[in-house]
Amino acid sequence: MTDELLHHWALHLLDEESVRFASERARIPELRKAQDARLAAERRKSEANAKQASELLARRRALERDIAAFEAQEKKYRAQLDAVTDQKQFEAVQHEIAGVAGKRGDLETQVLEILATEEKLAAERPALDASLAKAERETGEHIAKLDADDARLAGLLADLDRRRTEAAQPLDPAARTRYEKIRATRGGRAVVAVSNGACGGCARNLTPHAQQDARKRDRLLMCDGCGRFMMLPPEPLPPESAAGG
């Protein structure tokens, strides 16, 4: 295997690692959004309960004012009742009293219905509060972890960038430019392994002739499908050599 191939293989390994970390990092905004959505959903549930409770309270207060007004009216009629002298007037005032009492009764029924709903909402409150507090705590922790992951991956990628610059040093400037250009336009992968007779970048099969060329391991091949450099991985060292011989 030539030095040129070994240098490119080193770049290949760094690129693969970078692509893996970069794709892991690219998922972070989506994961963060999911946490935000969970928290927003809990907040909406809690706010809907509070909003309904406050609307019902306002409605009940208004009804209670109307009830008080009917009560005052009824009291006035009862006072009139003491003053009337003839039967006809007496019946007329009693008719008024019955009318006001009927209206008051309707409103009181509404108040009772509202109170029942208010009680139901109040009973739901502790669970909603607990669920919101839990969501705040958990999403907070999760987002802090995502932030830490993001920083860690950014660090790893910066380190890989440094190592890539170093690994590209031995290449002649034209080869380096070519490598960088392909890398920039092919999703960060400029050099791929030939695997099972196909390009490791786009899976296009090599011709038997190209496979033969690859086996020679004396120069980089170029994929007709994706335009990346291709090569067979360096051959593993024989066992006696790996053992330190």
Ligand SMILES: [Zn+2]
């Ligand atoms: Zn390809």
